[in-house]
Amino acid sequence: MDLRRLRYFAVLAEELHFTRAAGRLRIAQPALSQQIRALEQELGAALIDRGGRGCALTPIGRLVADEASALLAQAAAARERIDAAVRGQGGRIRLAYTRSARGGRVDALVARFRAENPYVEVLAETGWTAPNVAGLLAGRLDVAFVRPPVTEPGLRCRFVDTEELLLAVPADHPLARRRAIPRELAAGEPAVMWPRENGPGMYDRIVGQVWPRGGFNLVRHEPDDEQLLRAVAGGAVVAAVPAGRARALRVPRVRLRRFTAPVPTVDIALAYPAQADNPAVMRLLALLE
Known part of the structure; x- marks a missing residue:
């Protein structure tokens, strides 16, 4: 489905007036009418009841308007994530909390990271220190809160609290x-x-x-x-x-x-693989410096 036509239709659904919608979109009214008719042909259903002084949505039109808004929002969010990744601000981090240390500096640290890195997907879970260490060593986790001492040679720890x-x-x-x-x-x-x-x-x-x-x-x-x-x-x-x-x-x-x-x-510490090269992990660790 053509996202441009959906955007045109979403604006028309808000205005319910071709002239005003065309003005918002900065296109000519005939061009808007042509795009809406093309969308109706693509979907095989009338979306607009056209009147002399305005227009109204058909039942199918109301459904398409709702779906169009959701699809356009998803597309915009996806574009933001892609742009953020291109700028080096996106990515994903697989994080584990330890069961005995929620709240305080732990939650504050993660909340600050989320606020400063809105385009990083944080996949969080909770476990004991031993399973968290095993997850790091197996490559299933990127970082994990642990209770030191942690002596595995393949891991490093940063003090948290x-x-x-x-x-x-x-x-x-x-x-x-x-x-x-x-x-x-x-x-x-x-x-x-x-x-x-x-x-x-x-x-x-x-x-x-x-x-x-x-x-x-x-x-x-x-x-x-x-x-x-x-x-x-x-x-x-x-x-x-x-x-x-x-x-x-x-x-x-x-x-x-x-x-x-x-x-x-x-103590509570943040553990991570010694050879970590995930940029999101580096940004999280930087908040502890």
């Missing part, structure tokens, strides 16, 4: 009455944690900071932070969780308590 670890305790637990919890009081408490294979580096860092002298009494596994907190709400276990995620979830009957100094922390 640090957040505090809190101890989640049941609302009626004696530790809930404290404003800050010494590590020795957490030792031996029945604890819930997600499986180590989800993110070995972060798992070991949490255990090493919260239970540095032993006493990590793991009694239960849950798949993610939300389920950890729900297990804590049940009243039988405690959990060490990143502050941002824990405060965002706001699970009832759970109290979040800080540790005494030194405050335990976990």
Whole structure:
């Protein structure tokens, strides 16, 4: 279907007057009439009821007007994407978030990238650090938010943020009455944690900071932070969780308590292949400089 004829018809459908539509299009009225008749012949249906002082759309004309607007908008957007690619501003980036780090600087970074690169298609998903690393190594992902340390030699990491670890305790637990919890009081408490294979580096860092002298009494596994907190709400276990995620979830009957100094922390980083050559990835990384 001729997009020029569709554009002419879309303007006529708005004006419902050949002279005014021709003026907007900056063409002669007979030329507009000729193009509309050619479109009607192409479609095999009348689109316009022509009157002495104006015109009206036929039922088919109203349908074509709606479809024409959608097609023209799609064509214009496609042209913008093509032009952006030619100027080096387009492309695609396959990105993975990590489940324990949404919000804060992570979401702000991606939002800024989208705003500054409107013609880059962002294909986003969410996973644990270990699957995200596997996706990068397999070439399925271009960048991924991860919880360091990440030691794979084929990947590089850029620091994004640090957040505090809190101890989640049941609302009626004696530790809930404290404003800050010494590590020795957490030792031996029945604890819930997600499986180590989800993110070995972060798992070991949490255990090493919260239970540095032993006493990590793991009694239960849950798949993610939300389920950890729900297990804590049940009243039988405690959990060490990143502050941002824990405060965002706001699970009832759970109290979040800080540790005494030194405050335990976990980092969030943006990982990417060492040989990355995707211009969109380079622009995302540049926002971290």
